[in-house]
Amino acid sequence: MNLHEEIEAMGRRAVAAARKLAQLSARRKNSILESMASELDARRDALKAANALDMEAANAAGLSKAMLDRLLLTDSRIDAMIKGIRDVVGLKDPVGQQISKWLRPNGLEIIKIRVPIGVIAMFYESRPNVTADSSILCIKTGNAVILRGGKEAMHSNKAIADALQAGGAAKGLPDNAIQLVGTTDREAIRELVQLEGIVDLAIPRGGEGLIRAVAEHARVPVIKHYKGICYVYVHASADRAMALRIIENAKCQRPGVCNAAEHVLMDAALASEFLPELARMLRARSVELRGDDAARAIVPDLKPATDADWDTEYLDLIMGVKVVQDVDEAIAFINTHGSHHSDAIIATDPAAQRAFTDQVDSATVYVNASTRFTDGAEFGLGAEIGISTDKLHARGPMGLEELTTYKYVIQGSGQIRE
Amino acid sequence: MNLHEEIEAMGRRAVAAARKLAQLSARRKNSILESMASELDARRDALKAANALDMEAANAAGLSKAMLDRLLLTDSRIDAMIKGIRDVVGLKDPVGQQISKWLRPNGLEIIKIRVPIGVIAMFYESRPNVTADSSILCIKTGNAVILRGGKEAMHSNKAIADALQAGGAAKGLPDNAIQLVGTTDREAIRELVQLEGIVDLAIPRGGEGLIRAVAEHARVPVIKHYKGICYVYVHASADRAMALRIIENAKCQRPGVCNAAEHVLMDAALASEFLPELARMLRARSVELRGDDAARAIVPDLKPATDADWDTEYLDLIMGVKVVQDVDEAIAFINTHGSHHSDAIIATDPAAQRAFTDQVDSATVYVNASTRFTDGAEFGLGAEIGISTDKLHARGPMGLEELTTYKYVIQGSGQIRE
Numbered sequence: 019m020n021l022h023e024e025i026e027a028m029g030r031r032a033v034a035a036a037r038k039l040a041q042l043s044a045r046r047k048n049s050i051l052e053s054m055a056s057e058l059d060a061r062r063d064a065l066k067a068a069n070a071l072d073m074e075a076a077n078a079a080g081l082s083k084a085m086l087d088r089l090l091l092t093d094s095r096i097d098a099m100i101k102g103i104r105d106v107v108g109l110k111d112p113v114g115q116q117i118s119k120w121l122r123p124n125g126l127e128i129i130k131i132r133v134p135i136g137v138i139a140m141f142y143e144s145r146p147n148v149t150a151d152s153s154i155l156c157i158k159t160g161n162a163v164i165l166r167g168g169k170e171a172m173h174s175n176k177a178i179a180d181a182l183q184a185g186g187a188a189k190g191l192p193d194n195a196i197q198l199v200g201t202t203d204r205e206a207i208r209e210l211v212q213l214e215g216i217v218d219l220a221i222p223r224g225g226e227g228l229i230r231a232v233a234e235h236a237r238v239p240v241i242k243h244y245k246g247i248c249y250v251y252v253h254a255s256a257d258r259a260m261a262l263r264i265i266e267n268a269k270c271q272r273p274g275v276c277n278a279a280e281h282v283l284m285d286a287a288l289a290s291e292f293l294p295e296l297a298r299m300l301r302a303r304s305v306e307l308r309g310d311d312a313a314r315a316i317v318p319d320l321k322p323a324t325d326a327d328w329d330t331e332y333l334d335l336i337m338g339v340k341v342v343q344d345v346d347e348a349i350a351f352i353n354t355h356g357s358h359h360s361d362a363i364i365a366t367d368p369a370a371q372r373a374f375t376d377q378v379d380s381a382t383v384y385v386n387a388s389t390r391f392t393d394g395a396e397f398g399l400g401a402e403i404g405i406s407t408d409k410l411h412a413r414g415p416m417g418l419e420e421l422t423t424y425k426y427v428i429q430g431s432g433q434i435r436e
Numbered sequence: 437m438n439l440h441e442e443i444e445a446m447g448r449r450a451v452a453a454a455r456k457l458a459q460l461s462a463r464r465k466n467s468i469l470e471s472m473a474s475e476l477d478a479r480r481d482a483l484k485a486a487n488a489l490d491m492e493a494a495n496a497a498g499l500s501k502a503m504l505d506r507l508l509l510t511d512s513r514i515d516a517m518i519k520g521i522r523d524v525v526g527l528k529d530p531v532g533q534q535i536s537k538w539l540r541p542n543g544l545e546i547i548k549i550r551v552p553i554g555v556i557a558m559f560y561e562s563r564p565n566v567t568a569d570s571s572i573l574c575i576k577t578g579n580a581v582i583l584r585g586g587k588e589a590m591h592s593n594k595a596i597a598d599a600l601q602a603g604g605a606a607k608g609l610p611d612n613a614i615q616l617v618g619t620t621d622r623e624a625i626r627e628l629v630q631l632e633g634i635v636d637l638a639i640p641r642g643g644e645g646l647i648r649a650v651a652e653h654a655r656v657p658v659i660k661h662y663k664g665i666c667y668v669y670v671h672a673s674a675d676r677a678m679a680l681r682i683i684e685n686a687k688c689q690r691p692g693v694c695n696a697a698e699h700v701l702m703d704a705a706l707a708s709e710f711l712p713e714l715a716r717m718l719r720a721r722s723v724e725l726r727g728d729d730a731a732r733a734i735v736p737d738l739k740p741a742t743d744a745d746w747d748t749e750y751l752d753l754i755m756g757v758k759v760v761q762d763v764d765e766a767i768a769f770i771n772t773h774g775s776h777h778s779d780a781i782i783a784t785d786p787a788a789q790r791a792f793t794d795q796v797d798s799a800t801v802y803v804n805a806s807t808r809f810t811d812g813a814e815f816g817l818g819a820e821i822g823i824s825t826d827k828l829h830a831r832g833p834m835g836l837e838e839l840t841t842y843k844y845v846i847q848g849s850g851q852i853r854e
């Protein structure tokens with residue numbers, strides 16, 4: 019078989035598995051998940067041995083320290099995978115849930131029911147735990163999954179996927195419910211995302227390069243998890259102490275993640291008092307501030323921001339700061355330069371709050387809170403497969419419900435159309 | 437400007453219009469729609485004159501009678517467009533609706549709100565009324581629309597779009613809320629569906645060739661409206677008189693549409709009695725029946741069905757008929773050969789009904805009713821922009837709600853992440 023035939027065959031096996039998965043009860047799926055957790059626990063040594071092969075190759079290839087750290091599988095990371103599975107067992111199964119139901123005048127009863135999506139192709143990079151995390155969310159929601167992780171994690175991913183499939187099989191997981199693409203050929207991704215009618219959804223998670231490559235060739239739906247260029251806007255009516263606390267948290271608590279804030283806008287009316295306070299606080303936290311002309315007129319030793327800054331996700335202790343006239347300018351600026359991920363207004367004025375939440379076109383819009391809350395766990399979803407920067411079919415944190423679609427079941431008593 | 441720049445500029449104008457549209461109240465949008473209806477009424481002569489140009493060119497080009505009929509704009513068709521608008525005025529606006537709301541332990545209030553999708557690109561073929569029908573559904577839901585109809589209807593489409601935009605503008609419709617692609621260059625479609633970050637959704641409606649061309653080049657989400665290969669399965673427990681009535685309706689009432697049935701499966705247990713009745717009824721309705729070997733063993737003068745028949749949408753008075761052993765075989769056959777659009781079981785046995793509705797992986801699954809009900813109006817949605825054969829983001833009939841997405845608005849009081 020050539021690669022095309024191989025990937026198509028893999029897709030067809032996944033379709034067969036998905037048909038069976040869709041019929042499993044919540045109780046059955048939970049017992050499968052429990053068994054997967056036990057199997058991971060039982061295979062710790064094998065997992066670590068497989069990971070050692072990956073680490074050895076990665077060291078030899080001279081991968082960066084950060085990459086090596088992402089790749090490493092330790093006992094505590096295996097513990098976290100196992101705990102992750104048990105947490106998902108405790109979540110409510112959305113499959114089979116009745117979304118709505120209505121009766122037509124002709125007596126037809128229309129029931130809209132939540133069902134699995136079908137076959138999900140998951141693309142990711144070097145962290146091997148994503149193999150487990152995404153598999154369990156797919157299995158809990160009755161979806162078959164085809165995994166394609168980073169090539170540097172191939173041995174680790176295979177060991178984890180084997181453990182999950184074996185553990186699950188002992189409790190009735192259909193064959194091929196979890197499949198790992200065996201080749202590291204990038205062409206495999208292209209083949210997968212062109213399997214219209216077989217793969218129902220592709221979810222790429224990783225760097226922009228990976229996501230763009232997937233989007234470019236896809237003929238199946240893709241939910242993208244692009245960058246977060248998140249803004250915090252400080253309105254003239256803001257509680258300044260609150261604003262400082264929120265900006266500090268949004269920028270510094272974990273600067274390398276997508277829901278960290280990158281830029282601050284502030285009203286001219288409070289800039290002359292607030293900006294010096296902000297600059298002092300951020301400098302104390304080692305944040306480099308880059309200002310527009312108006313900001314630099316107030317705090318002259320700010321580094322000047324270039325046009326490119328406002329469209330940049332630093333993922334680092336750097337922050338842009340710009341003075342605006344009012345909430346309308348802030349909204350327009352964020353809609354143009356932000357990435358529609360998470361943006362916040364700090365304000366006490368209800369009209370400004372309302373304008374901001376109505377008009378900022380982002381997945382998550384905050385009033386008086388840190389952008390760092392955009393996260394499945396913080397939302398109370400229990401788990402997430404990622405944070406969608408797309409508008410369709412899911413937006414923002416994707417939990418279990420976002421891994422389902424629906425169908426209509428219509429109960430009649432002989433109705434025909436006149 | 438070259439075509440690429442021209443289409444991108446059009447897209448950016450649509451984004452600006454969408455931002456304004458999203459802020460219009462339901463009352464404002466209804467007054468815009470009313471004004472559009474009046475303007476179409478006032479411009480009847482201009483519409484018919486523009487249509488005459490298209491008809492003349494189409495006649496000269498030797499288009500088929502069916503094509504000419506689809507292209508023709510008459511007073512009664514203009515009436516229907518106007519009535520369509522007024523019907524949509526009467527429907528509830530989904531935008532701004534609160535989908536759900538919950539409070540987190542840290543006091544954050546998370547509100548999931550329905551919002552417009554943004555910019556929708558609509559591709560269609562020769563019927564000029566689609567220009568009005570799809571525009572009004574987009575405007576009602578606060579979306580900007582970019583229209584690209586069939587080139588044979590260019591004058592008619594332009595006259596309709598101009599009337600809608602002018603009528604709307606009189607009541608506050610933002611400029612460029614409705615834009616018609618001026619060129620008939622097919623390349624324009626390709627440019628549009630590659631406008632990631634500008635076009636939020638593409639909806640192609642028309643022949644399979646158009647839809648495939650769109651899907652192949654798209655980098656933006658596409659909701660496809662493919663064919664309907666709909667099956668009716670007659671279980672051993674069926675009320676035979678009901679089965680005959682439903683099959684007659686599903687096949688004959690309007691054979692040229694996607695929710696018409698193309699094939700019948702029947703249990704062997706009732707085939708020897710039921711099939712001759714069915715053959716008699718369908719022949720009386722001039723339907724050509726094509727049977728598998730088992731069917732031809734019962735009614736020998738049936739034309740033999742080939743393997744290709746089961747994957748065929750006839751859109752005509754032709755029907756395939758096949759004998760199966762039980763509901764499991766029927767389900768597997770439909771999942772393999774149907775197009776996941778609309779399928780029905782005729783049965784009195786609740787276990788068979790349940791197996792069928794649980795396991796048939798179609799947008800709409802019927803028990804004891806005709807497949808012809810898969811339709812926005814029949815569902816009570818009031819209007820539809822089409823019937824999705826995709827699973828994401830919408831499935832089955834797409835009404836107003838399916839032209840929206842959601843965002844999260846989070847109200848805090850200074851919360852930061854620990």
